[in-house]
Amino acid sequence: MKRPERGIAAAFGVTVLGAVMAAASYVAGADRLLLGLGFALGFAGLAAGFVLWAATLLPQGPYVEEREPMVSPPGEREALEAEYDRPAGRLPRRMLALALGTFGLAGVFPVRSLIVHGPSPSVALATTAWRDGVRLVDQDGRPVRAADVTPGTMVTAFPEGHLDTGDSAAVVLRVDPAKLRLPAGRERWTVDGVVAFSKLCTHAGCPVGQYVAPAQQLVCPCHQSVFDVLRGAEPMSGPAARSLPQLPLRLDGDGVLVAAGDFPEPVGAGYWRPM
Amino acid sequence: MIARMIARAGLRWMDRRLRAAALTREALAKVFPDHWSFMLGEIALYSFVTLVLTGVFLSLFFDPSTAETIYGGSYGPLRGSSVSAAYASAIELSFDIRGGLLFRQVHHWSALIFLAAIAIHACRIFFTGAFRTPREINWLVGVTLLLTSLANGFIGYSLLDDLLSGSGLRIGYSTFLSIPIVGTWVAYLVFGGEFPGDRVIPRFFSLHILLLPALIAGLIGAHMAILVRQKHSQFPGPGRNDHNVVGSKMWPTYAFRSLGLLSAVLAVSFGLGALVQVNPVWVWGPFSPSAGTTPAQPDWFLGWVEGLLRLFPAVEFRVLGYLVPSPFLPGVALPVLMVVALYAWPWLDRLVTGDRERHQVLDRVRDRPGRTAAGVWAVSLVVLLTFAASDDLVARGLSVPVQDYVVALRVVVLVVPVICGAVAYVLARALRGHPGSRLTTMEPRQIAGVLGLRRPEARRPPAPPGPRAERPAVPSEDAPDVVDSGSRHGG
Numbered sequence: 001m002k003r004p005e006r007g008i009a010a011a012f013g014v015t016v017l018g019a020v021m022a023a024a025s026y027v028a029g030a031d032r033l034l035l036g037l038g039f040a041l042g043f044a045g046l047a048a049g050f051v052l053w054a055a056t057l058l059p060q061g062p063y064v065e066e067r068e069p070m071v072s073p074p075g076e077r078e079a080l081e082a083e084y085d086r087p088a089g090r091l092p093r094r095m096l097a098l099a100l101g102t103f104g105l106a107g108v109f110p111v112r113s114l115i116v117h118g119p120s121p122s123v124a125l126a127t128t129a130w131r132d133g134v135r136l137v138d139q140d141g142r143p144v145r146a147a148d149v150t151p152g153t154m155v156t157a158f159p160e161g162h163l164d165t166g167d168s169a170a171v172v173l174r175v176d177p178a179k180l181r182l183p184a185g186r187e188r189w190t191v192d193g194v195v196a197f198s199k200l201c202t203h204a205g206c207p208v209g210q211y212v213a214p215a216q217q218l219v220c221p222c223h224q225s226v227f228d229v230l231r232g233a234e235p236m237s238g239p240a241a242r243s244l245p246q247l248p249l250r251l252d253g254d255g256v257l258v259a260a261g262d263f264p265e266p267v268g269a270g271y272w273r274p275m
Numbered sequence: 276m277i278a279r280m281i282a283r284a285g286l287r288w289m290d291r292r293l294r295a296a297a298l299t300r301e302a303l304a305k306v307f308p309d310h311w312s313f314m315l316g317e318i319a320l321y322s323f324v325t326l327v328l329t330g331v332f333l334s335l336f337f338d339p340s341t342a343e344t345i346y347g348g349s350y351g352p353l354r355g356s357s358v359s360a361a362y363a364s365a366i367e368l369s370f371d372i373r374g375g376l377l378f379r380q381v382h383h384w385s386a387l388i389f390l391a392a393i394a395i396h397a398c399r400i401f402f403t404g405a406f407r408t409p410r411e412i413n414w415l416v417g418v419t420l421l422l423t424s425l426a427n428g429f430i431g432y433s434l435l436d437d438l439l440s441g442s443g444l445r446i447g448y449s450t451f452l453s454i455p456i457v458g459t460w461v462a463y464l465v466f467g468g469e470f471p472g473d474r475v476i477p478r479f480f481s482l483h484i485l486l487l488p489a490l491i492a493g494l495i496g497a498h499m500a501i502l503v504r505q506k507h508s509q510f511p512g513p514g515r516n517d518h519n520v521v522g523s524k525m526w527p528t529y530a531f532r533s534l535g536l537l538s539a540v541l542a543v544s545f546g547l548g549a550l551v552q553v554n555p556v557w558v559w560g561p562f563s564p565s566a567g568t569t570p571a572q573p574d575w576f577l578g579w580v581e582g583l584l585r586l587f588p589a590v591e592f593r594v595l596g597y598l599v600p601s602p603f604l605p606g607v608a609l610p611v612l613m614v615v616a617l618y619a620w621p622w623l624d625r626l627v628t629g630d631r632e633r634h635q636v637l638d639r640v641r642d643r644p645g646r647t648a649a650g651v652w653a654v655s656l657v658v659l660l661t662f663a664a665s666d667d668l669v670a671r672g673l674s675v676p677v678q679d680y681v682v683a684l685r686v687v688v689l690v691v692p693v694i695c696g697a698v699a700y701v702l703a704r705a706l707r708g709h710p711g712s713r714l715t716t717m718e719p720r721q722i723a724g725v726l727g728l729r730r731p732e733a734r735r736p737p738a739p740p741g742p743r744a745e746r747p748a749v750p751s752e753d754a755p756d757v758v759d760s761g762s763r764h765g766g
Contacts, residue, residue, distance in 0.1 A: 031373045036381070036549020043542035050535030058528040065306035065520045067506055067635060070409050116468045121459035124469050125452075139565070156565055166471045169565035199565055203601055204449040204584065205470070206442055207567040221569035222442055223585050224667055224677045237678045241589040241601045269449030270600025271459050275593055 004056035011049035018042030122273065126266045129162035130247060136172065136196070136257040139163065143256040149174045149194050154211035154218075156199060159259065167267050169199040170247045171208065172257065173229055175216055182232045182246070189248040191257060196247040197233045200268035201225055203240035218244070242270065303526035308509040312403075314536055315396035320495065321540040322389035329382040330484065336372055338364035339434065339480035341473045350557055358561040361436040361476050365556055381548030386428050388544060390576040393421050401620070401650050404638035405508050407630070411621040413501045418617050420494045427487040428576055430479045432554060439554075441562035442571045445470060446584070450606035455599050471564050510637050517635040570668050575661060582660030583609055586685050639710075644703035652696035659688045701725050 022038025025031070072080075118124065136144040136157035144157050155172040162168055177193035189195070197218070199207050206222035217236065218227040225238030233244035245267050248260035266273065290296050307313065340360040346353045348363070350370045358366075368375040397417060400406055406414035429447070433440045448470040451462035467474025506520050515521045523529040547553075559568055573581050587605035591598065616623070624646060625631060640647050662669075663684050670677040705721035706712060712721065 026373065029373065031375070032377045032380070033549050035374055036377045036545050039377075040542050040546035040549055043538045043545060047535045047538035047542055050531050050538060054528050054531035054535060058531060059524075060528065061306075061523045062309065062514075062521045063306050063524050064514065065304070065506065067518050067520060070505055070633075111464070114467065115460060115463045118468070121463050121469070125459060158565070164564075166469065166564035203589075204446040204606075206445060207565050209567045210569070221567045221667075222446060222571055224681070225589075226678070235589060238681075239584060239587055239589050239601050239605075241591040269452050269602065270591065270598050271452040271462075272455050272457075272597050272599070274596050275598045 004052060008049050008052045008057070011045050011052060014045030015042045015049070016045075018045055121271075125167075125268075125271060126273070128168040128262055128267060129159040129165050130168060130170075130259045130262045131159075132259065132261045133252075134259045135160040135252065136170070136249075136259065137163070143254075144172060145255050146191050146194050146251060146257055147255065149257075151175070152213040157196065157257070167200065169207065170196045171199045171211070171218065172196045172249075173211065173216075175229060179230050181230055186232065186246060186248070188250075189246060189260065191249050191251050194249060194257065195229065196249050196257075196259075197227075197229075197244040198247065198263055198267040200244075201240055202235070202242040202244060202268070202270065203238070205268040208244065302503075303524070305503065305525040306507070306520045306522045307525065307529045308507050308520065308522040310510055312399045313507065314533075315392055315399055317533060317536055318540055319389055319392035319396060321537045322385045322392060322544070323491065323495065324537070325385040325541055325544050326382060326389060327488065329378045329385065330488075332378045333368065333375075333382055334484050336364060336368045336375060337361070337434070337480075339477045341436065341471075341476050353557060353561075356561070359436045359476070361434065362556065362561045365435045365437075369557065377545075377548050380551075380553050381544050383432070383553045384547040384551070385544045386431060387553075387575065388540070390424055390428055393424055394576075397421060398650070398654060402640045402647060403508075403510070404624070404634065404643060404646065406621045407624070407632075407634045408621075409505060409633055410501075410508065413498060413505070414621050415618060416494055416498045416501065418614075420491065420498065421617075422614065423487055423491050423494065425576055427483060427491065428574060430483045430487070432574060434476060434479055434483060435554075435556045436476055436562045437556040437559040438562050438566060438568050439556075439559040439571055441471070441564075442567055443573050443577075444475065445564075446581075446602075450584075450602045453600045453603040454607055455594060455597070455603070471562070506635075508635055508637050511639065515636060517633070520635075570665070572665055572668075578661030578664035579657045580606065580610055580660075582663035582666075582688075585666055586660070586663050586681060586688060588685075641703040641706040644700045644707065647703045648696040648700035651699035652692045655695040656688060656692040659684075659691060663688065 018038050018041030020038075021041060022035055025034035025038055028034075116124075137160045138144055138155065138157060141160070141163060143160070144155055149155050149172050151174045153174075157170045157172050159165075159168050172194060173196075174194050177190065180190065180193070180195070182189070182195075197208075199209075201208050201220040201222065203220065203223055203225050206220050208218045208220045208225075208227065210219040210221055211217075212219060216229040218229060218233060219225070220227075220238065220240065223239050225240035226236045227233040227240070227244055228236050232246060235241060235243065245263035245265050247263055249257055250260045252258045286296075338360045342360045343357050344360050344363050346356055346358050346363045346366065348354070348367045348371050350366055353366060365379075369379060370376070400414065400417065429443070433444050433447075448462050448466055451465060452458045454461055463469070465475075465478075466472055467478055507522070509515050509520055509522070512521070523532070560566075572578070583605035584602060587601070587609075589601050590604055591601045593599065627645060628643070638646075666680055666684060667677055670680040673680070701722060702714065702717075704725040706714070706717060709717070709721060712718070
């Protein structure tokens with residue numbers, strides 16, 4: 001046997017080994033590493049065998065193939081155009097165009113079903129589940145008391161009864177009330193230094209999950225926008241351009257934090273809306 | 276011997292019904308150029324085959340539903356936790372179906388290879404001018420394939436409803452929202468309502484396993500049908516001209532070589548799937564709308580958009596009193612601009628070079644320094660933006676504040692691609708007049724000549740007078756030995 005033939009045979013032999021390895025691994029229950037390596041070995045043997053075969057046993061060119069021009073002779077094209085340009089009455093042609101146009105438009109209507117059932121986006125995006133008097137609860141549904149919010153920790157709160165809504169999560173923090181520099185009109189939105197902001201970043205809507213307690217900054221893990229808690233979660237750096245909306249807070253009779261209303265503006269990423 | 280008899284009988288049976296002998300001989304005699312760069316597209320094709328094979332297996336186990344279930348499988352840390360059915364089925368597939376994790380990982384690796392092969396193939400087409408007349412038509416099909424594949428890659432890894440891909444979905448949703456006027460409706464159309472919602476996973480599943488693969492398969496069919504009809508382009512060389520193709524015949528040599536490539540692609544995909552973990556969704560955890568992961572990077576093929584989102588300054592503005600939010604410029608406007616430029620490139624190139632000729636012989640990269648510079652600028656920009664998608668990781672590794680690092684990166688992505696493009700231009704100009712010299716063997720005086728530091732002996736005209744003049748026709752004596760004429764078309 002000639003040398004290249006032996007090499008090719010050996011390569012296909014590797015495939016047989018790979019097949020045995022894959023089958024044995026599967027039966028033995030080794031389902032990722034050994035099974036995968038068995039398959040990989042089998043394919044590698046095939047690859048080597050085919051490539052060697054092509055390089056040693058098969059006719060090597062170069063061959064030359066002529067190329068015909070990719071343009072029809074003028075006569076052929078004119079004949080085709082004549083075929084296509086059969087005269088037809090103007091009225092039927094126009095009615096056909098009208099029919100296809102209106103029918104096509106009618107086909108667009110069912111697309112509306114794909115969009116949403118319920119309020120239009122501009123209404124749904126503008127509001128969350130927060131209302132005056134709704135209690136703040138944690139992810140397990142336990143009410144959040146003002147005393148639970150200690151300095152340096154971040155509590156994620158949800159409106160009671162709406163744990164699964166995507167847009168209502170708020171971060172609750174305790175800061176020194178003397179250092180708070182909230183925008184005018186929000187003096188009564190905090191409870192003894194406890195402030196709450198929407199957890200959704202105003203850039204791309206990611207949860208603002210990191211609180212740098214010493215600097216009192218909230219950081220978004222997606223694109224590193226930084227918000228200054230003391231200044232009403234105003235953006236300090238990164239791609240976010242608007243403050244995190246603040247949730248007005250008050251206390252109910254039991255010392256539990258409750259919302260004093262919804263966020264004053266839509267939460268999360270911005271969209272085409274009057275401002 | 277028996278196999279040969281069966282094959283012969285089968286061929287006869289077919290031929291008595293289809294009269295296919297002449298046609299098949301013609302097809303088998305198709306000549307493929309012998310250059311490795313012509314196999315890049317084939318790597319993409321074979322990755323697609325791998326994707327379909329492994330994907331069918333996965334689709335039989337995956338449950339595209341956000342219904343809450345209590346996970347009770349064999350992965351201990353998650354047992355008893357409330358997760359979506361989609362996430363639970365992905366974990367079950369990974370831990371409780373024999374071979375499931377292997378096929379999941381092979382599928383993911385194949386997707387990464389598929390997109391890489393498409394990207395590198397597109398670069399080859401770009402830098403050699405293979406998109407010129409008459410192949411603009413296949414350039415359009417190819418760019419559409421690239422975009423469809425990008426979309427299907429993103430949708431694919433978003434299906435698993437894990438915390439990492441959930442962040443990506445949320446960013447995608449916010450990017451759709453940022454489109455002026457129609458943004459909210461577009462986002463609702465794609466996601467079936469406000470994010471996260473119950474509709475997005477089943478909807479993406481239909482897109483991922485039915486609509487987009489069918490579209491990709493159809494486009495691949497069109498891409499190859501056009502290729503066969505127009506025949507391959509080829510690099511310049513002895514005996515090669517605009518009226519022929521020189522290389523190996525489809526049968527048997529090229530077919531065996533290509534089968535070898537198919538096997539090699541499968542070997543690499545399975546090797547990676549076996550050895551290198553990819554997308555361990557049990558580590559990321561189930562999606563929750565109020566939680567995030569850090570660090571969070573998309574798969575490599577969307578890194579450039581993520582890099583744009585991270586580096587672009589906080590620019591929001593108002594139009595007619597309406598808000599245009601910050602993701603719009605980096606997330607929508609710039610990518611759309613890049614895609615439009617990509618589609619329009621054959622015509623932009625023609626506008627600049629004034630070259631309206633029909634071409635079957637490729638440019639060498641050096642032949643068109645301006646195009647080469649533009650391509651190197653674009654590629655280095657995309658690479659740097661991809662790198663910028665990991666700015667948080669790099670900043671942490673370097674112990675510098677991420678804000679300062681972002682400022683430095685902004686300068687880098689604006690300046691470095693221009694430098695790369697300029698260097699490419701000079702090198703291409705220096706090599707252009709010396710067909711025999713290569714990047715590794717060129718002499719300093721060639722560069723000095725381009726930079727005007729010294730007067731070269733024979734200065735080339737600054738603008739190329741057209742590729743034909745660059746490559747004088749090779750007299751037929753120089754042509755390689757022709758074993759057999761493969762020209763059988765037109766029968």
